[in-house]
Amino acid sequence: MNTPIPTCPDCKIAMMQGEVLYTPNGVAHYPVEWLEHAAEKGLLESLKPSSNYRRKLVSYRCPECGLLKDYAS
Numbered sequence: 001m002n003t004p005i006p007t008c009p010d011c012k013i014a015m016m017q018g019e020v021l022y023t024p025n026g027v028a029h030y031p032v033e034w035l036e037h038a039a040e041k042g043l044l045e046s047l048k049p050s051s052n053y054r055r056k057l058v059s060y061r062c063p064e065c066g067l068l069k070d071y072a073s
Contacts, residue, residue, distance in 0.1 A: 006069055008062035015060035015069065032057050034072040 006015050021029040036053035055072035062068075 006060050008065065008067055010067060011062055011064040013062065013064055015062050015067075018059050018061055020057060020059045020068075020070065034070075 005017065007013065008015055020032045022032050023029050034055045034057055057070045058073050060069045060071075
């Protein structure tokens with residue numbers, strides 16, 4: 001991501017870059033993705049993406065107050 005590191009709107013300090021992980025089975029970790037449309041219910045009530053337009057999320061956290069901001073890259 002080529003954008004500057006965001007500043008916390010509350011604390012006015014630089015935020016730390018990180019990643020939000022999804023662990024559906026308690027073993028494997030997957031990065032969270034942003035979908036252009038809402039997910040639809042699939043087989044056995046699992047979520048199935050309704051769009052091929054996906055973007056990895058880049059997450060920033062304020063080290064002072066813990067505020068998270070996510071950006072789709």
